[in-house]
Amino acid sequence: MASASPNLYSFPNSNALAESLRVYVLRAQNSALSRHESFRLAVSGGSLPAVLAKALLAPGNGSPEDTPQFSKWHIFFADERAVPLDHEESNYRLLKDELVAKIPAELGSPVIHPIDEKHVHDDDPQELADLYQEDLMREFAAKDSVKLPVFDLILLGCGPDGHTCSLFPGHDLLREKDAWVAPETNSPKPPPKRITLTLPVVTHAVNIAFVATGAGKKEILKQIFDLEEGSSLPSALVNQGAGEKVSWFTDHPAVDGVAFSRRGSL
Numbered sequence: 001m002a003s004a005s006p007n008l009y010s011f012p013n014s015n016a017l018a019e020s021l022r023v024y025v026l027r028a029q030n031s032a033l034s035r036h037e038s039f040r041l042a043v044s045g046g047s048l049p050a051v052l053a054k055a056l057l058a059p060g061n062g063s064p065e066d067t068p069q070f071s072k073w074h075i076f077f078a079d080e081r082a083v084p085l086d087h088e089e090s091n092y093r094l095l096k097d098e099l100v101a102k103i104p105a106e107l108g109s110p111v112i113h114p115i116d117e118k119h120v121h122d123d124d125p126q127e128l129a130d131l132y133q134e135d136l137m138r139e140f141a142a143k144d145s146v147k148l149p150v151f152d153l154i155l156l157g158c159g160p161d162g163h164t165c166s167l168f169p170g171h172d173l174l175r176e177k178d179a180w181v182a183p184e185t186n187s188p189k190p191p192p193k194r195i196t197l198t199l200p201v202v203t204h205a206v207n208i209a210f211v212a213t214g215a216g217k218k219e220i221l222k223q224i225f226d227l228e229e230g231s232s233l234p235s236a237l238v239n240q241g242a243g244e245k246v247s248w249f250t251d252h253p254a255v256d257g258v259a260f261s262r263r264g265s266l
């Protein structure tokens with residue numbers, strides 16, 4: 001269990017949130033590129049890709065620190081649905097439509113790591129998960145054998161039941177210790193078959209950020225941040241496992257009634 005608390009930020013509107021998220025992501029990029037040649041991140045589906053696009057496609061101030069170097073980005077999926085890549089429920093398609101297709105040519109193109117489409121119709125998504133894990137191993141463990149990949153940044157959403165990635169409350173998958181990527185066959189959020197990064201991989205990242213906005217999130221955020229009964233929720237387990245490495249980007253309606261101390265700027 002990590003000792004220090006996560007950072008909870010709350011902003012008055014989506015523009016203010018996107019501005020700070022841009023600063024945060026580009027700090028993570030610049031720090032990663034000072035350590036190695038690429039910026040390796042994982043992103044979720046849901047509302048996140050659109051917020052990320054708003055943050056990253058905004059005109060910056062032109063300085064090197066404020067410029068996304070997309071050609072050095074390797075983008076993985078924190079979770080993905082077992083559907084073809086052009087399916088309307090695909091997180092790959094969502095990210096492509098919301099962000100990747102809109103990146104101006106002069107900023108370069110990221111390397112995207114999709115799931116293996118050949119296995120999306122398998123009855124059991126185990127093979128899909130194993131192949132995705134192999135992709136991660138090629139990227140993170142090519143030279144040395146590493147126990148866990150170290151993403152520079154993982155960007156997550158939080159569902160109204162407290163799920164994150166495709167890690168759902170009460171599912172056995174929350175106890176997974178060895179696999180980097182695991183199958184989920186019974187997701188309460190459709191579609192039921194998915195693959196997901198496991199909790200040890202998420203909490204091992206250098207930085208982890210959640211984006212959660214709107215009044216629909218306030219009950220679950222109260223449970224996650226203030227109440228003992230919320231402590232076993234997947235998003236709360238990320239807070240406990242990664243502590244101060246975790247930053248939450250919320251708007252005021254999402255944290256209305258939440259007692260945990262929050263800040264209005266990075």
Ligand SMILES: O=C(O)[C@H](O)[C@@H](O)[C@H](O)[C@H](O)COP(=O)(O)O
Pocket residue numbers: 044045046047048079080081091156157158159160163164165166189211
């Ligand atoms: O593919 C998925 O279903 C997502 O990765 C999922 O974990 C999402 O991030 C949350 O459900 C929050 O979604 P919203 O941001 O849309 O509330």
